[in-house]
Amino acid sequence: MVTARQVLLLNAGEEMLGVISWQRAATLLVQGKARPPYADVDEHKIRTATGVFSLPSVLVLIQYVKVPYRQSAVTRANILKRDGYQCQYCGRQLSNTSGTVDHVLPTSRGGKHRWKNVAAACVSCNGKKDNKTPEEAGMKLLRKPFVPDRHFLLIQAMDLETHRTWKRWIEV
Numbered sequence: 001m002v003t004a005r006q007v008l009l010l011n012a013g014e015e016m017l018g019v020i021s022w023q024r025a026a027t028l029l030v031q032g033k034a035r036p037p038y039a040d041v042d043e044h045k046i047r048t049a050t051g052v053f054s055l056p057s058v059l060v061l062i063q064y065v066k067v068p069y070r071q072s073a074v075t076r077a078n079i080l081k082r083d084g085y086q087c088q089y090c091g092r093q094l095s096n097t098s099g100t101v102d103h104v105l106p107t108s109r110g111g112k113h114r115w116k117n118v119a120a121a122c123v124s125c126n127g128k129k130d131n132k133t134p135e136e137a138g139m140k141l142l143r144k145p146f147v148p149d150r151h152f153l154l155i156q157a158m159d160l161e162t163h164r165t166w167k168r169w170i171e172v
Helices: 022-030 076-082 123-129 152-156 164-169
Strands: 007-010 016-020 043-048 051-056 058-061 100-103 118-121
Touching: 007 022, 016 022, 022 043, 022 051, 022 058, 076 100, 076 118, 100 123, 118 123
Parallel strands: 007 058
Antiparallel strands: 007 016, 043 051, 100 118
């Protein structure tokens, strides 16, 4: 979960790179590697031994950084985030502890642990589906599994009401 004291980091072209800690943000700012954007943004008040320091909630790197494409790991936590903590069969709201991962085509029948073959499921739906395909179990997926893009999982974890000034850089 993204906290209120974290900072949105943008590349020199103002595309989102990610969210960093306020400590890392302060270091980038002091080293002259980042600057506040030209837009109005919230500021964090950081208390130090020498006084109070205002840190913008968004920073832009001075030099452009090339970021190689990397697909997000197919983990239980990421699957739950992608599916909005919702059972993809019955729609029940899930938590970190109550959510399970279902393989649409069971692994015992050749299904792989890949983004397009996994879905968040509640314990009862996962048990009902068992070792069958959704069709064989008489169940229907609410949404077809997909590969989330680079920032999708990060955006899912953001509280854009807390970080209202971030909205201009984030496509939801």
